[in-house]
Amino acid sequence: MRVYDCAIIGGGPAGLNAALLLGRTNRLVALFDTNNDHLAFELQESISRNGNAAIEFMQAAKEKLNQYPTIHSIVNQNVRVIKQSDNKLFKIYAEDGENFLAEKILLTDGAKIQTDIPNIELFYNKSIFTSPYSFGWELKGKKLIYINETSDVALNAKIIYNLSNDLIVATNGNEIKEKEKRELENKGINVITDKIQEVKGHNGELSSIVFQNGLEVEREAGFITPSAYTTNVIGQGFSCDFDEHGLIVVDHFGRTSEKNVYAAGDAAQPAPTEIVLSEATGIQVAKTINSDISSEKFKK
Missing domain, CATH: 3.50.50.60 (FAD/NAD(P)-binding domain)
Known part of the structure; x- marks a missing residue:
């Protein structure tokens, strides 16, 4: 052989x-x-x-x-x-x-990516990405969500904020440092720490995110940093x-x-x-x- x-x-x-x-x-x-x-x-x-x-x-x-x-x-x-x-x-x-x-x-x-967010894999590389450097320009000015399940949230959130100031940061139930949370919120970025219950959309195109507390937010695209x-x-x-x-x-x-x-x-x-x-x-x-x-x- x-x-x-x-x-x-x-x-x-x-x-x-x-x-x-x-x-x-x-x-x-x-x-x-x-x-x-x-x-x-x-x-x-x-x-x-x-x-x-x-x-x-x-x-x-x-x-x-x-x-x-x-x-x-x-x-x-x-x-x-x-x-x-x-x-x-x-x-x-x-x-x-x-x-x-x-x-x-x-x-x-x-x-x-390993995460417990239901159905999110249906949106990978279509409307939810891992890198703002690869797809940031295409998402410029859209309603964005940044899902970060790690303890280091602020840096990438600042990078993504430069693409669109209509930004929501979600930690999917994970803690965020209070100083980072205040820093983001002072720029008008809504920080949601509740777990994500559902990702909604069609054919890989994101339309909204539903949280376990019942809140549903309309979003067009986003990025994820899993734990x-x-x-x-x-x-x-x-x-x-x-x-x-x-x-x-x-x-x-x-x-x-x-x-x-x-x-x-x-x-x-x-x-x-x-x-x-x-x-x-x-x-x-x-x-x-x-x-x-x-x-x-x-x-x-």
Whole structure:
């Protein structure tokens, strides 16, 4: 069975860029596009792709990767990874029954927001976003809500206030420092600490937020900073360390606590993560992987 230098789990921006770099340095790469919550919006934060549809970017990137015989792309396949008994190789089991062997694993299959707000996932990347830098311009002047479930509310609220002064901050039942609350309210920002009962809208377009105290506020769009994330299933199958937010712990070079397992993109860094930053981490960690492989093989 063919042994790949690296198997990349996740075909998003981090995984695609990592595959390109490794493939172009003559490493054999298996790229598994697990198709988990891919980008269904326009790219805005990159000057080179401002306004381009994300799906078009992804398709064009995959076509470019197909030009390299060193890169084997496996599309729309969920996988299971098991470390072999010799502790040197990983075996990847794809949905279609095909098996692969790899020396290194790079996890780039992302992370998902973990919150108890009912139905909010129906609005992600349509009218509720994680980053004001990616979609702030498009929401300028709208009736906005900023949901923050952490203890650090004020900074992002100030950033979003610059986009629209018709802003409501909701903590979904979490406490907010009294000083921060007063500071926001002095600017006319309504701070609501009750838990959110329902998110209303149609086809992903937000119309209102209902709180458990019965209050319903009309909103057109918003942003969320959750208290926790969960990595996709493949990331949970490893013995890597996770931080208090549910993200994979990595060193400055993308190495996890499990030998020969690396992570990049949303799975290993706190959101909001702009696409260009995900691309950059994919490149950075791919360089680390290539350096590690080079050092190891040079000794043989």
